[in-house]
Amino acid sequence: MPAASSRLLRLLSLLQSRPEWPGADLAQSLGVTTRTVRRDIDRLRELGYRIDSLPGVAGGYRLSVGNRLPPLLLTDEEAVAIAVGLRTAAGGTIHGLEESSVQALAKLERVLPVRLRHQVKALQAATVPMTAATGPTIDPDLLTQLATACYGHERVSFGYTGSGGERTGRRVEPYRLVYTSWRWYLLAYDLDRDDWRTFRVDRVRGPVRREHRFTPRELPMDDVRAYVSRAVSHHPYRYQATILLRAPVRRLAEGLPPTAGQLEAVDDTSCLLRTGANSLDKLALYIGLMGADFEVLEPAELRDHVRALAERFARGSVVTADPERT
Amino acid sequence: MPAASSRLLRLLSLLQSRPEWPGADLAQSLGVTTRTVRRDIDRLRELGYRIDSLPGVAGGYRLSVGNRLPPLLLTDEEAVAIAVGLRTAAGGTIHGLEESSVQALAKLERVLPVRLRHQVKALQAATVPMTAATGPTIDPDLLTQLATACYGHERVSFGYTGSGGERTGRRVEPYRLVYTSWRWYLLAYDLDRDDWRTFRVDRVRGPVRREHRFTPRELPMDDVRAYVSRAVSHHPYRYQATILLRAPVRRLAEGLPPTAGQLEAVDDTSCLLRTGANSLDKLALYIGLMGADFEVLEPAELRDHVRALAERFARGSVVTADPERT
DNA sequence: GGAATTGAGGACAGAAGCTGTCCTCAATTC
DNA sequence: GAATTGAGGACAGCTTCTGTCCTCAATTCC
Incomplete structure (x- = not known):
């Protein structure tokens, strides 16, 4: 096992948990000498992290704001708070952040231990957001499943309710999730109709079944959001x-x-x-x-x-x- | 520069960005042979990451849910979404998560690049949460400053408005932030009064000035939340x-x-x-x-x-x- | 059932890197 | 000025890494 790599992650974790660490404390925590700690600090700096230092009495090291975001090491409680906050944001409570919230949520939930996942769901059930303008409520699980399928280039199939109420089964290659006019839309390639379609996510009927991966097609438009906005009804409010x-x-x-x-x-x-x-x-x-x-x-x-x-x-x-x- | 350490972070980032990677693609992205990729996968596994693999046609590697939350590598957009979501949650919109939201926010904002910090503020200014029961609005910057001081064991000084309206300057050793009865409280040791005090965070008047670090004292109570709840007025609502x-x-x-x-x-x-x-x-x-x-x-x-x-x-x-x- | 395509992992040579020790120098605080 | 911190070079000895080569295993498709 590469001791250096493992130790660098532990060093980052220590630096994130408390802002100020004398080198001797770090050395003791990591099981090496202070010379090696200085080498490790150099390594992290070379990786793009900003670590400030101060020699002298009450000196030490501190992780600072740099140009690059370090890997975030979260406690269980912090991860749950982030997941619930992102689920709430995916509902449209933070204007302009819906898509990146779903992306972040999908990324987090891909690695969230099961025991924390239950906690996230329980906490979100107790949360009732109320905003002045909202669209239909969407299960964040559905959003993260679709988001994951988009990024993994995986075909999916699901039930869908058309605007006239008809129920159909759909097999698609999903490409982008777009939040506009207070609703979620999925831009996908419909395999049975052999053409691009825009789906209202609130009309998708679970479960979403993942299928084989596909080679992405070239998108027929430059601006996906503009394309989806043109395709949807022009009366977001009743x-x-x-x-x-x-x-x-x-x-x-x-x-x-x-x-x-x-x-x-x-x-x-x-x-x-x-x-x-x-x-x-x-x-x-x-x-x-x-x-x-x-x-x-x-x-x-x-x-x-x-x-x-x-x-x-x-x-x-x-x-x-x-x-x-x- | 330790090529292995740098490469492990890049490998982790690749695995988090898309769920499925054949080894040859990873090797090409990282500039090594597939043998080294297999060694790197082993190294990440030894660090606690759960990475599933599948040999054969359409095989490859996938980062999975393990027992432990791995370090999260976020894009700029994802980090902004998380920060704004946590700031909103710190305002009390997600019951039971206020404290861990502020902890996570403080941790993230300690390393958030400045260019993203402005974006977070701008986006939050556009967000107006409305809940059925709210306390006073608190600037999340104040909360994260106090949270950081708590974890860094740093003395702080600030202006404070007492319940009778009197303005005083305070120098304290901050220990815990507690959210109860729809308000934020700071449990701290008041250096001038040489005793423990509970402060209403909405009555703190900025700026909060950081001072020297201190050696933490033993807390005079076992259950901080219970202590703070007893110390506050029993009429959270007007x-x-x-x-x-x-x-x-x-x-x-x-x-x-x-x-x-x-x-x-x-x-x-x-x-x-x-x-x-x-x-x-x-x-x-x-x-x-x-x-x-x-x-x-x-x-x-x-x-x-x-x-x-x-x-x-x-x-x-x-x-x-x-x-x-x- | 075989071909093609993926992962698993051992053995080896050669190269590269790491750590602890020792030391001098610099900066800060009391 | 003493004590306490960081910075970093030199060195010996040791450890680790990578690419190459190879065999084996698993999966999918024809």
Whole structure:
């Protein structure tokens, strides 16, 4: 066994677990002399890691930010936290990171011990993310399976529900997972139809069966995301709303994330919000939390929903229940 | 430069990036013969990695799930996704993972290249998590600084705002970060008061200045979390509410996360919810969106708030604005 | 069943690298 | 100035590595 290689990983692990190590402590932990530790530090530096040092009393070594990310040595708890966080992010809660979150999750889960995998699932079941704009909920296992198949160039087969509700079996060569318009899409080559297809991942019906590997074809487009975006429906939200808000635009804009909608001033004391959501409840909740008087200009069904909520709130602010019975 | 060590890292990176590699491909990528690749595979196995192999046509090597989590080699995008996901989780969105999320985040950010750090901050600024029960928002930088100081046994000094509003400067030896009752606490030894103190992290006023390292003292308690929980106020929420809901408990319970409150049946058609929040707005809207008629039993100020919302929603469902002007 | 394609692993020569020891020098803190 | 840290060269002795060559085993496809 190459003692040097093994020792370098252990040295990296030590340096990551605590920022400051005198050379003598490292030597003792690794079972070598301080001269060898200095050689090992040189080796890690040659591999691209940035290790700062300070001679003198209270001196020692410290792993620093360099140009290259070192291999991350994680404890069980840290790995679970990362996996759950990435699963949550794969659901669309962190705009712009969905695809790399699924890639990182797939990479981690390919090597995550089984005992930790159960823990990840249990913790995620207890997590209920709520965002202003979400698409259908997707099982992260499905995403990581598809992500792994994409990178491994492995054919897969699965059940699929078309837009008209018809169920078909599909055999495909998967190429890319794309998150756009608050949904996951899979760009794949359909073997039975002998052509490229874009699949809505929320319409894939498990299980996904892995098959033989394939030689990747040249993609027929340069920009996969643009291609997928053109192929999908142009109405990501079921409801589009226009709201008049009775507050200065400046006061509201500072609390508004860019994904939440479009805000423009009407005059000094009011502004217009154009936003969207898939649920009248979420739309109402979102508007109610903005802390300003408002009027729903469009759609009429949102006005009806807001009126119904107003009546429910009015009833809720009156106590008719007998306190003795509760 | 130790070619073997460098090559092992490259081999690991190759195996993590794609699941299936014939030995000849690995040899070509690494610039050695297949015999040396087989030796390298043996070396990784001795380091604890589980690498499966399959001889024969379409054979090759694959990194598998073992008993031990191997060092993770991440791309820039994956590292950014993990960092942002952990920062979000540190805010309390994933119950039970706050502390390990901050530990993992501190570990990652100690080595994250500067060019990626800016990206992480920009992406997180665009993320607005909203949960049913939240404490004060804390800058993740502060958390990772404190976490790093804890593990590095480094004294720190910072400004602090007491519960009465008084501003003091503090010099402490930090020991543990604890997340409980929807807030972050720091258990530290106060050098000026020569005693243990528990600090609310949201009351720490930056910057946190690192000072000399210290020799850790023996903690005066066995269970740090229990100690901190006893030391904090027993009213994590500013508002505690009791709500009568006019729906069967079974229908509501299935959509209720365990952190959201305590639900108990009154009779076949109604139940009682005891919950809390720090914002009357969030409390009211949260209850309003449970999909059931309700009555606010306690507190009276919540009833007042719900009545005000009812009026706002009633006004909001009537259009008075001139459509031509918008 | 044989061919082709993969992995497994021993033996060997020649080359390369590693470690501990010893030492001088430099930097920092008390 | 003493004590405590890191830096790094020189050297002997030892260890390890790589490529080559080879036999054997397993798998898939024709």
